[in-house]
Amino acid sequence: MKFEVPYTDFPSQFRQSGEETLEAVERVLAAGNFILGEEVEAFEKEFAEFCGTKAAVGVANGTDALMLALKALGVGPGDEVITAPNSFIATAGAVVQVGARPVFVDVRADQNIDPGRIDVAITPRTRAILPVHLNGRCADMAAILEVANRRGVPVIEDAAQAVGSSLDGQRAGSFGLAGCFSLHPLKNVNAVGDAGIITTNDEDLARRLRLFRNHGLRSRDESEVWGVNSRLDALQAAVLRVRLRRFPEVVEARRRNAACYRSALSSVVECPVERPQEHNTYHLFVIQCDGRDELKASLASQGVDTRVHYPIPIHLQRCCRGLGYRPGDFPAAERQAGRILSLPVHQFLTRAQVEKVCAEVGAFYAAERASARR
Numbered sequence: 001m002k003f004e005v006p007y008t009d010f011p012s013q014f015r016q017s018g019e020e021t022l023e024a025v026e027r028v029l030a031a032g033n034f035i036l037g038e039e040v041e042a043f044e045k046e047f048a049e050f051c052g053t054k055a056a057v058g059v060a061n062g063t064d065a066l067m068l069a070l071k072a073l074g075v076g077p078g079d080e081v082i083t084a085p086n087s088f089i090a091t092a093g094a095v096v097q098v099g100a101r102p103v104f105v106d107v108r109a110d111q112n113i114d115p116g117r118i119d120v121a122i123t124p125r126t127r128a129i130l131p132v133h134l135n136g137r138c139a140d141m142a143a144i145l146e147v148a149n150r151r152g153v154p155v156i157e158d159a160a161q162a163v164g165s166s167l168d169g170q171r172a173g174s175f176g177l178a179g180c181f182s183l184h185p186l187k188n189v190n191a192v193g194d195a196g197i198i199t200t201n202d203e204d205l206a207r208r209l210r211l212f213r214n215h216g217l218r219s220r221d222e223s224e225v226w227g228v229n230s231r232l233d234a235l236q237a238a239v240l241r242v243r244l245r246r247f248p249e250v251v252e253a254r255r256r257n258a259a260c261y262r263s264a265l266s267s268v269v270e271c272p273v274e275r276p277q278e279h280n281t282y283h284l285f286v287i288q289c290d291g292r293d294e295l296k297a298s299l300a301s302q303g304v305d306t307r308v309h310y311p312i313p314i315h316l317q318r319c320c321r322g323l324g325y326r327p328g329d330f331p332a333a334e335r336q337a338g339r340i341l342s343l344p345v346h347q348f349l350t351r352a353q354v355e356k357v358c359a360e361v362g363a364f365y366a367a368e369r370a371s372a373r374r
């Protein structure tokens with residue numbers, strides 16, 4: 001189905017920067033160096049600089065970024081990692097992958113993890129706190145770091161959705177011991193396949209991450225520790241360098257769209273919060289609303305494509321059954337799962353398209369009110 005207001009627009013991205021992208025691809029093909037190497041090192045350096053961290057380590061995807069950061073911290077069987085139940089499944093999946101147990105705590109009305117509940121959930125087995133910058137909006141890092149520092153537990157940020165977002169001028173990925181990013185095609189700085197990266201200010205952690213992502217290899221022939229194959233490839237890195245350079249334009253357009261939604265829709269539905277100290281790059285623009293499924297269907301019938309991130313909280317997924325959670329354990333996350341809707345916010349939307357979305361949302365609730373009166 002072709003939507004008048006599509007949720008994504010990759011063809012436009014290619015039209016806009018196709019020439020530079022093809023040049024980058026050609027450079028890699030001509031050099032013939034396809035795994036790690038110069039392109040990856042250059043991208044790592046540029047990405048670290050962008051986030052304001054000392055180092056960045058490119059890996060195969062965002063899930064591996066989380067898994068490798070946990071592994072490099074020594075998190076394993078018998079350990080607990082505190083995280084949010086309203087994320088993409090990969091957040092908890094990475095914890096399970098290193099053999100540890102995800103311990104969920106509920107979120108606040110603004111969808112981000114509740115630092116007060118983290119404090120209460122810490123046990124002698126807690127080895128890390130894994131907040132998610134959901135929808136691209138930074139979690140309450142000041143409060144989370146206060147708890148973490150007081151209790152002596154390291155923080156790893158799931159910054160998969162939050163490239164470039166900041167709090168008081170400090171960018172996502174630079175708050176905790178490590179920041180884990182996905183560069184999946186659907187994320188804001190996007191590869192043309194799977195890719196991920198880990199940021200850190202800890203040079204020794206960066207060194208361990210470089211070992212773990214490539215079989216523990218210290219040199220061509222010497223393995224220091226057991227690692228995995230989670231290398232970033234040069235083609236992805238070359239394309240990502242082009243897209244990171246163009247990222248400021250992306251942010252500007254997404255923020256413009258978000259501002260437009262906020263001014264038109266704040267009186268109709270609950271819009272994402274953005275406090276003065278926050279700068280959100282709007283990976284997603286998620287409203288909370290009554291009659292979500294009906295609104296989604298109505299928008300689709302008017303040519304507006306929307307998504308739900310995510311309709312089933314992680315603790316209620318089938319794969320989570322062994323962990324013993326039940327419906328009702330996290331009332332805020334569960335309630336929000338039935339009320340959230342992601343409106344298209346990508347950088348290629350025209351003003352007219354954004355206004356159409358606003359008008360259709362407004363029309364839906366006006367019709368609802370009229371039928372309630374009848």
Ligand SMILES: *Cc1c(COP(=O)(O)O)cnc(C)c1O
Nearest residue numbers: 061062063088090091160182184
């Ligand atoms: C996308 C995403 C991931 C996983 O990234 P992949 O690159 O798909 O492995 C992890 N956490 C969150 C919050 C995400 O949105």
